[in-house]
Amino acid sequence: MSVNNDWMQRDLASLWHPCTQMKDHESLPVVPIRRGKGVWLEDFEGKRYLDIVSSWWVNVFGHANERINTRIKQQLDELEHVILSGFTHQPVIELSERLGRLAPAGLGHCFYADNGSSAVEIALKMSYHYWRNVGRPEKRRFLTISNGYHGETLGALSVGDVALYTDTYRSLLLDVIKVPAPDGFGLPRDQWVDQARVAFAQMEAALERHADELAAVIVEPLIQCAGGMRMYPPEYLTWLREACDRHGVQLIFDEIAVGFGRTGTLFASEQAGVRPDFLCLSKALTGGYLPLSVVMTTDEIYAAFYDDYSTLKAFLHSHSYTGNPLACAAALATLDIFEQDDVIVANRSKADLMGRLAEPLREHPHVGDVRQTGMVVAIEMVADKASLTPYDFRERRGLRVYEHALSRGVMLRPLGNVIYWMPPYVITPEELERVAEVTREGLERATADS
CATH class of the missing domain: 3.90.1150.10 (Aspartate Aminotransferase, domain 1)
Structure with a gap:
């Protein structure tokens, strides 16, 4: 038996792989x-x-990558992990400060988790909880566009729309309002904006009809990655920000897959010149080294949770590895490379x-x-x-x-x-x-x- 085949057989005897019909591996080698x-x-x-x-x-x-390797090794000798409730550490503070300087202005507070789905869950819960804290508990629903994907935990799955992932669990999901996506499939690039404008009419109508019960709109800016890499122009995001403001609805940008230079700018939202109320980041944040995600939000939203404990306004959400120092060190090294190598221009x-x-x-x-x-x-x-x-x-x-x-x-x-x-x-x-x-x-x- 070959070395590869030996490892494959041991794998198949003990593992269950993600996003996989395991029977495929009867003919398709791992x-x-x-x-x-x-x-x-x-x-x-x-x-x-x-x-x-x-x-x-x-x-x-x-x-x-030698630069990321070195930063993680240095951190490993100092601190591998510590609870982030009541304690803090240098890497997570420095990372939060740097992200605050890099992200669209006004996103001054970072809440950490360890994967993209968890970040989306945090943003959804924060939005719902914000409206509850400010006396608008009826604003509890979410609006999104078709063909989106935001992760596979139940809240994140609810605001997604890729049938392959959602249909099996339909009865478990939140009641989310969905309107057609603005993607320009099959069209020349110079027709994308016109197509997006037609689609946006339905987004505008949904916002007007449901504003009193809507907490937030959530979208993947510019590219619907797991939805088949369907793409749309930044103008849609500009219109969406203005409409959300006009109707009193929050805006969540899921940049988990498209953030950190993938779309041609550090954040996709830069191309629309807008700032969301919540920005979800993960994946490339650590250069692909360690699990880490973050939800960035505004001072206004942060302030709505800031009160005496007895009011029960605190955001009582946690993950064991929130703000892990090793992952934060990898993220800091990743941001160093972006800065020192002028990556966006080089790309x-x-x-x-x-x-x-x-x-x-x-x-x-x-x-x-x-x-x-x-x-x-x-x-x-x-x-x-x-x-x-x-x-x-x-x-x-x-x-x-x-x-x-x-x-x-x-x-x-x-x-x-x-x-x-x-x-x-x-x-x-x-x-x-x-x-x-x-x-x-x-x-x-x-x-x-x-």
Whole structure:
């Protein structure tokens, strides 16, 4: 038995993998990874895989990054963890101060958790609790757009709209109001704003109709990542901020996947020139090293919870590893790299190259759309190009792309029929060219019988 196969058998005897039909692994091998360096992962037999999906969108500065490694090792010798209720520590204070300087002005308070779903739960609870504290308990519902994804705990799942994740648990979920998303699927980029304006009319109508019972609107700015990398223009966010203010409804931006440079600016909200009432961050916050998430909010919202204990206005929410010092140290090292290497500017040429490499794929007879926002490119396969009719999900065209890419040393993990590139920022032009070549091959193989 090979070394890889030995590890795979031990895995299958003891693990239950996330977002996986485990029966698939009767024919699809689990890939055991021994080490990583830069954009590459290596298995136990020396085969390497280019990590084009940033290990679920978290790793932005490469595996085994020496600067992040060093900062974590230094912190490990000082303090590994301490309760954050009644105690504090240097890394979490410094991180909160820096995030406050970097985020849209006015988000002056940070509340920490350890994953994106938990951050969304915190934002939803804080919004509901805020209105209760200020004497408006009837404002308890949430409004969102179709095709969104905000995590898989029950509150986060409630405000999502990807049927694959939500349908099974429908009876357990909150009653959330949903309006059509503004995405420009199948349209030229210069038509995205017009499409978004049409969709926004329904958002405006929902806000007007339900304002008295709405606590907040929650959206993923610019890219609906788990919803197939559907994209929309920043103008929608500008209109949404103004409408929420006018109707007295709070605004939550879930930048868990799109924050920290992924869309071309440090935060996606910068492109709309607006500030949400709650900003949820995670994933790239620690450079892909350790679990950490944060909800940033305003002084006004913070003040609504600040009172004598007997009023029961305190936000009594906690996680054991809230503000973990090692994770905060990784986040501080990540922010250092953004600052010292001028990453946002450096990414522009790579984003341009990604667009140029993807554009020829638009001519493929079974590609319905090629779209890009910053360091994210999506190529959507369709059964019929003229009508944009999707493939039946049971045909599993994306899985065919994935299997071919693995054979060519690329970790290309499509979302259904959507192939996407979301690479670490340290990827080289030559590595991007390799990804484009493997993607083209995978497309051909996945659609050969169409």
